[in-house]
Amino acid sequence: MPHSDLEVKRAYMRAYRKDYDQRDYVKQGNQEKRRLYYLGNKEKEANRMKNCRAKTLAQRERVYLIKARVLANYSNPAGVAICNNCGEKDLEVLCLDHINGEGTQQRKAIGCNTYDWVIKNEFPGGYQVLCYNCNIKKRGLDSLRKQAKNSPRIVRG
Ligand SMILES: [Zn+2]
Numbered sequence: 001m002p003h004s005d006l007e008v009k010r011a012y013m014r015a016y017r018k019d020y021d022q023r024d025y026v027k028q029g030n031q032e033k034r035r036l037y038y039l040g041n042k043e044k045e046a047n048r049m050k051n052c053r054a055k056t057l058a059q060r061e062r063v064y065l066i067k068a069r070v071l072a073n074y075s076n077p078a079g080v081a082i083c084n085n086c087g088e089k090d091l092e093v094l095c096l097d098h099i100n101g102e103g104t105q106q107r108k109a110i111g112c113n114t115y116d117w118v119i120k121n122e123f124p125g126g127y128q129v130l131c132y133n134c135n136i137k138k139r140g141l142d143s144l145r146k147q148a149k150n151s152p153r154i155v156r157g
Contacts, residue, residue: 006111088131097130
């Protein structure tokens, strides 16, 4: 059930969860019910699992293509996904970095995948491509800078 308004979505999810917890089969524990269903429908369940795996692979491929498109757009030079710091080109280890930090807050605010959001918003500024090593290193340096800024200065006489 797609919701464009995040608060509406959260309210819906809370109400759904409350309703779900009140259902008899949930209160009694539906594990036994599931086990009996599985025993009576083994072939159907095997097919369902097979389809589920196929869907998962298709989903992974979709995510991979979206990631490649976004990273290629934010790379410097644009066109091929590359770490803006060290030049790493392996797409598996590249990620989108929020140049000014605060990625967690933004992820919470947008409530969906950042790559999808960036495409939907026509590649806004404030992002760069880094490999995970460079991203972690940058995060560590940012944290040290923040600590140094907030700590009282030592006055030497
Ligand atoms: Zn790097």
